[in-house]
Amino acid sequence: MIIIGGTATNGIDENLSKLISIPLLKVEHKIFPDGESYIRIPQHITNQEILVVQSLYPPQDKHFVELLLILETLADMKNNKITAIVPYLAYSRQDRRFKDGEAISIKTILNAIARAGADVLIVIEPHKEEELSYFGKEVKIADPMPELAKEVSKKVEKPFVLAPDRGALERAKRLAEQLNAEYSYIEKERDRDTGEVRIKNLPELRLSGKDVIIVDDIISTGGTMIQATRAAYDHGARKVISVAVHSLFLGDAYEKLINSGVKEIVTTNTIPQDLSKVTIVDVSPAIARKI
Numbered sequence: 155m156i157i158i159g160g161t162a163t164n165g166i167d168e169n170l171s172k173l174i175s176i177p178l179l180k181v182e183h184k185i186f187p188d189g190e191s192y193i194r195i196p197q198h199i200t201n202q203e204i205l206v207v208q209s210l211y212p213p214q215d216k217h218f219v220e221l222l223l224i225l226e227t228l229a230d231m232k233n234n235k236i237t238a239i240v241p242y243l244a245y246s247r248q249d250r251r252f253k254d255g256e257a258i259s260i261k262t263i264l265n266a267i268a269r270a271g272a273d274v275l276i277v278i279e280p281h282k283e284e285e286l287s288y289f290g291k292e293v294k295i296a297d298p299m300p301e302l303a304k305e306v307s308k309k310v311e312k313p314f315v316l317a318p319d320r321g322a323l324e325r326a327k328r329l330a331e332q333l334n335a336e337y338s339y340i341e342k343e344r345d346r347d348t349g350e351v352r353i354k355n356l357p358e359l360r361l362s363g364k365d366v367i368i369v370d371d372i373i374s375t376g377g378t379m380i381q382a383t384r385a386a387y388d389h390g391a392r393k394v395i396s397v398a399v400h401s402l403f404l405g406d407a408y409e410k411l412i413n414s415g416v417k418e419i420v421t422t423n424t425i426p427q428d429l430s431k432v433t434i435v436d437v438s439p440a441i442a443r444k445i
């Protein structure tokens with residue numbers, strides 16, 4: 155078995171290599187003057203089980219093309235079983251036609267990864283499990299909740315886990331079980347044109363004196379977390395901690411989150427960042443459990 159470290163790994167390839175004691179080979183990579191990517195696998199690999207690590211954080215399109223170049227090159231080397239480990243799976247939120255004529259982006263992305271030569275796909279906390287069926291081959295989902303819960307438990311006394319929409323309830327349940335805490339959800343709706351988020355429906359929440367942990371798969375503009383944070387404080391939360399597996403923090407999302415009253419943010423290393431109130435948890439142990 156060998157690990158191939160792609161062009162966007164944020165150190166996950168190195169951590170994984172140490173954790174499971176499998177050698178790591180980094181791809182050779184440069185950018186041509188016209189901006190196109192050059193990829194070379196510096197060793198001929200045949201008859202091996204290959205774990206390719208490539209996250210699809212921004213610039214997503216570039217990292218995606220580079221993933222395809224890596225996969226197809228390895229597939230050309232013959233008789234390899236290739237597992238694509240894609241910690242952050244970009245395009246996962248466009249998983250259906252919200253409007254007529256829209257691309258189902260995740261379908262195209264997963265079809266391409268399969269066609270380029272991946273036999274197995276490992277992703278961390280996908281947006282929706284069902285969408286992974288577009289890959290059409292074996293899929294493994296790595297669950298980082300045990301690692302996130304370990305970090306969160308250091309920061310809370312009376313935990314209550316809140317999902318910022320109904321779709322995230324199962325995620326909240328998994329985290330709550332790890333923390334031995336109660337959990338619930340609120341309902342949001344997003345304007346498909348402006349992207350604005352608003353809370354639609356609030357079930358009865360008793361959050362008085364509780365340390366509320368709002369858990370989501372992705373922080374992008376921060377709109378969802380901010381609305382959920384306001385709702386938690388309106389219902390008596392003592393403090394709010396935000397947990398997201400994949401944090402993009404677009405624009406001034408981080409500042410807006412802190413200004414809305416989020417005391418701390420716990421996230422993972424599927425996307426690189428360096429912000430003061432953000433604790434980063436390594437997802438390599440979650441991946442290792444699937445290998």
Ligand code: R5P
Pocket residue numbers: 247281318322351370371372373374375376377378379
């Ligand atoms: C949407 O369904 C996702 O689970 C997240 O809630 C969403 O992507 C977060 O985006 P934003 O930070 O822009 O509200």
